Amino acid sequence: MAASAQGETGADGRVLAPLGRRRSAVVANSPSGGYTLLTALDPDGPLPKAGQFYMLAAEHGWGGGGGRPFLPRAFSVADATAGETGVRLTFVLEDVGPGTHELAGLAEGDGLLLTGPLGRPFSPPRDVNPGAAGAILVGGGIGLAPLALLRRDLAARGFPERSLLGFRDEAHSGGLELFRCSELRLASEDGHAGHRGYVTDLLAVMLEGDDAAATAVVYACGPPAMLEAVRALCEECGVAAELALESPMACGYGACFGCAMPLRGGGYMRLCVDGPVVDAGAIETALVEGAGHR
């Protein structure tokens, strides 16, 4: 039943997940700045696409002293490489609560239960903007995770890309090694690295040129307030953008209807199957109660 490393793809280019939860083994887990880079070997899974996510749970100790975490947690895949023994999947996580805390504490060899890859991936640049000449990747905090894999893919296909990453402060930053060969600009609210201020300040400058609307495509992931600033800016400049959003999730595969994201014009989508990557034009605001970390 194991899917091949190629993976079957669904209608919108998503790679289908093998049915059921499977066990992978942690091959590396180490701090990177204030974050943690967790790498696991998935023997039976396919290669995911950038923007897709996995539902993760530690094989042991999920439940903790207080009975939480109970549900698995969603994590964007930040890197994925197929090898002889399976697919190496890398996640970037920030220890903000019981689930990320358990995952951050896993050691090499520990079991990591996963379901995935799930969700709609980022679209190819020319699907987003037929005239696209270059991609701008905008990440806020831990939101850099899905952009890391996207950047690698774009670079591999020779598509011009630049990454803008913003962090709150030094304690809330990390994962930069995943962007090693990228054209990279940083912003930080405390000024510890790059521009002192928001990453959207950098984006605003970059979108100033007259041809931005015709040639640019923006891919963004980060906290709701940052995504909303990106969305508003792109709307103003007429630049096509895809946003990778977050929401509380129980299942990740459309079963619970818990991950409701309000649509422009009313109604909701299920972010786990209709997203997490959405066209910026599909939503009215990225500021949704309960979405994102904090």
Place this chain on the structure above:
Amino acid sequence: MAASAQGETGADGRVLAPLGRRRSAVVANSPSGGYTLLTALDPDGPLPKAGQFYMLAAEHGWGGGGGRPFLPRAFSVADATAGETGVRLTFVLEDVGPGTHELAGLAEGDGLLLTGPLGRPFSPPRDVNPGAAGAILVGGGIGLAPLALLRRDLAARGFPERSLLGFRDEAHSGGLELFRCSELRLASEDGHAGHRGYVTDLLAVMLEGDDAAATAVVYACGPPAMLEAVRALCEECGVAAELALESPMACGYGACFGCAMPLRGGGYMRLCVDGPVVDAGAIETALVEGAGHR
């Protein structure tokens, strides 16, 4: 607030517990036959008496994947020695369920939360039988735990003691190193060690002499069926006996009324405060639904 290693004692000779749950650190945890010997350093506690018990929980991971264990678990103290840095407490446990499984997996340095010592200890032999000339300690399986400390105490006071220990089979045995200097006879149901049969066969032989009723005193701990055999035998022979009983416990200090043990003549005692050591004459049978492991 730390009690001294001497410990305050209550009415029936019990050592009082410091109020509240405290942290001890595991100093050793190793298999012994089919059992596990868990030793922790209790920096603030008093020296317990044989027959007393502690409510234990692992500092981390209590809660497990399925949300159990939730309540702490009761364990008889099997050895206790006061030193400069605190009291070293040894427990013997059998991995039979989620609580014992977590405890069996603790490593040196891990936190062990404990409340205790709790309950009524074994009485001095002459309080049980004024003519007592020798004590017979009868243990079944993991029931050897409280007898180990009792044996050490009796030996230290120069009181003659013999220990009879019975095991189901090799996989359900261990902890014999705690009886190293004892006059020890073994029984096993599968014949792997000592007499093939029940430990109560050995006891029956020992109580055959005419003066048993006048001079012997029996201390027993083990599964309900074995304790019931000991109780019936001692009653028949007129031999005074104390039994260390088990029951499900939520609190261990008289708060929940969960550890009801039926009294001869009707009504119940709370085994955690009125026991776990009881006069064999106080109960009609040791066979109580839900008591003991299995």
Place this chain on the structure above:
Amino acid sequence: MSAGPTSFCGIELAHPIINASGTFDAIAARRAFGDAVVERFPFSAYVSKTITPAPRAGNPPPRLWEEPAAMVNSIGLPNKGAEGFLSTDLPALADLPVPLIVSVMATSAEEFSGLVEAVSARDEVAAIELNVSCPNVHSGLIVGEQPSETEALLEALRPLTAKPLIVKLTPNVAAPASVAAGAEAGGADAVSLINTLKARPMFAGKPWLGAGSGGLSGPAVRAVALQQVSDVAAAVSIPIAGMGGVESGSHARDLLDVGAEVVAVGTASFRDPLAAERILIELRGLDPVAASSATSEL
């Protein structure tokens, strides 16, 4: 207790493990997992998420919260409405290799009648589950909280269909057994329980859920489910679909032991889409007859 083929109010099932309404969307699952969902469908019947006469968007987010060994949801029955469901979803669901049970809810006997008639007209449908946690628009009483209201609703619906009617009971009453007896008296073919327990998680001084309140499900409610199924089993002779916190074969067996005919898996599927398959295998391991005869089937 049997882990083998089971008959549930006239529907023949390959085994006793079904899904709980609203906890498995076979169509969405196929988008995520592909045809494997159809080929390796873990349930012996498929119960749809509850549908209503008109489309509903559902509750504002956040809709989920996690509690110790439990979750709270306030989904709010988003659905395409009866017409959308029957025209779009039902044909897609007919691919599934198992009988279909359609869960319906309405706010009056008239609306319920329309739903039951429309759903019952479709051959793909094996049975109808009535989610009755709704207020009677005339009396103002919550139908599923009152034995008499439940009986009256069933009396109104019973003549409209030959298909089995299953009443999904609410656990938030003093005596679910009386409501179940009302359902039986009104002509129900089966009852299912428990639904979620009313709950209101707080966060930073405010209710967390967009709708304020929600329902608790998962392992934490398991012993409550055993109590209620046991009480209901003592009060009615129609079969029971038991559910609430089932995560293992032994949990399923406990529900069968207290009187359920089939067991539904809900929250456990969120943690593992194939939880029900594992639960069935474990249940078979506990049932020597099924264990020996069923080895080749799965």
Place this chain on the structure above:
Amino acid sequence: MSAGPTSFCGIELAHPIINASGTFDAIAARRAFGDAVVERFPFSAYVSKTITPAPRAGNPPPRLWEEPAAMVNSIGLPNKGAEGFLSTDLPALADLPVPLIVSVMATSAEEFSGLVEAVSARDEVAAIELNVSCPNVHSGLIVGEQPSETEALLEALRPLTAKPLIVKLTPNVAAPASVAAGAEAGGADAVSLINTLKARPMFAGKPWLGAGSGGLSGPAVRAVALQQVSDVAAAVSIPIAGMGGVESGSHARDLLDVGAEVVAVGTASFRDPLAAERILIELRGLDPVAASSATSEL
């Protein structure tokens, strides 16, 4: 929200953390821990285990079961009876440095009257909690399940004492708020909730508990407690003692936020006899006013 001195239906308390009835026996605790229990008493009031007119032995064992993040108990109200309690226990409890609340239960209004009069006659007693999960011997209805029965009982008891009467509500009803409103209408000074949820753990094909069924408590019920306290707070203006699964200061704060005046700690004390002390410290940490003024007190 205040973590400082609190007035609860006329009783002055040093802080808002009390114990839940039946979950802390100060006399037994003194046997285990000595006078430290009195010197470092973690609660601002002491609520006794429920007493009944005649002595009760309680339920046959086993009485305890563990569920995920919860426990089930079927203790069965063992107690010495009113006379035994008043002559033996009450004098011993008078050593405690806090007001005493005596929990009582009876099976008829007459018996309840006798209990309330006897307990009320004692100066040591600050208030009386009425555990009303009992059937009316005349109507057969469970008093605490019916707003009218609860109101009638309170009307009968109200004239008998000047001491505050607190009604302990059962959570196993559709609308605890209506029962609370009945209690208020009958003259109750406060309500307390939630009691345990009816549960029936199974083991190897049989109910595990000696009494068959029991009550679920602990973290698993916390969100249910928040729902019910919130509903009751919206329906009555008398103060509320909130409880159910409180394990931390933030859980206590959540209950205060939904309308409780004081918070009771139950199951958490089993895991740590000083859980309430920690919970209070954490609650103070969340309340800047109390945090600054109370540093020296504890």
